[in-house]
Amino acid sequence: MKTLVITAHPDLPNSTVNKAWKERLSEEPGITIHDLYETYPDKQIDVDREQQLLLSHERIVFQFPFYWYSSPSLLKEWQDVVLTYGWAYGAQGTKLHGKDFMLAISTGGPEDAYRAGGYNHYSMSELTKPFQAMANLTGMRFLPSFVLQGVRALSEEKVKESAEALVAQIVSTR
Numbered sequence: 001m002k003t004l005v006i007t008a009h010p011d012l013p014n015s016t017v018n019k020a021w022k023e024r025l026s027e028e029p030g031i032t033i034h035d036l037y038e039t040y041p042d043k044q045i046d047v048d049r050e051q052q053l054l055l056s057h058e059r060i061v062f063q064f065p066f067y068w069y070s071s072p073s074l075l076k077e078w079q080d081v082v083l084t085y086g087w088a089y090g091a092q093g094t095k096l097h098g099k100d101f102m103l104a105i106s107t108g109g110p111e112d113a114y115r116a117g118g119y120n121h122y123s124m125s126e127l128t129k130p131f132q133a134m135a136n137l138t139g140m141r142f143l144p145s146f147v148l149q150g151v152r153a154l155s156e157e158k159v160k161e162s163a164e165a166l167v168a169q170i171v172s173t174r
């Protein structure tokens with residue numbers, strides 16, 4: 001099964017986690033890494049190219065740092081322009097049907113902040129509902145998310161371990 005990892009980090013040179021994940025994933029056979037901010041520095045997304053990439057992979061992963069309880073904006077723009085009516089949804093919009101979909105997210109806030117009574121109040125499952133709804137409407141199977149939390153305090157070793165765990169999660173559900 002071919003996996004397309006669409007990664008979106010607006011400041012990759014200063015990234016720790018997403019940079020490490022991207023580097024590790026790019027070594028893995030069967031995985032295509034597609035970096036949106038690198039590909040589109042002018043933010044002009046090539047819709048045909050993106051749709052062809054989606055068609056040639058069976059599993060789609062969105063990989064990003066959590067920004068304001070969602071994704072960085074270019075990934076939202078990607079959704080807006082690539083997932084078109086009659087292609088990704090609507091009666092004739094069946095191109096993504098049957099594909100797997102997964103999220104790989106890093107958050108600054110720690111795990112215990114993401115629950116009722118915690119300072120972010122809501123769980124990651126609750127906050128990622130728009131992605132779950134997107135997968136549902138486009139006929140993709142939403143797989144359990146890979147979430148790494150409290151990333152500001154992580155050692156280099158823990159970051160490396162998380163990259164291995166992310167690969168293992170993708171591979172185990174192949």
Ligand SMILES: Cc1cc2nc3c(=O)[nH]c(=O)nc-3n(C[C@H](O)[C@H](O)[C@H](O)COP(=O)(O)O)c2cc1C
Pocket residue numbers: 009014015016017018019064065066067068069070106107108109110151
């Ligand atoms: C604009 C912006 C918004 C952010 N919003 C959140 C947020 O809503 N929740 C959170 O836990 N962390 C938030 N963070 C922290 C990032 O998620 C964190 O720095 C990132 O996951 C670290 O990954 P990296 O090492 O790849 O940059 C935000 C950071 C920035 C710059």
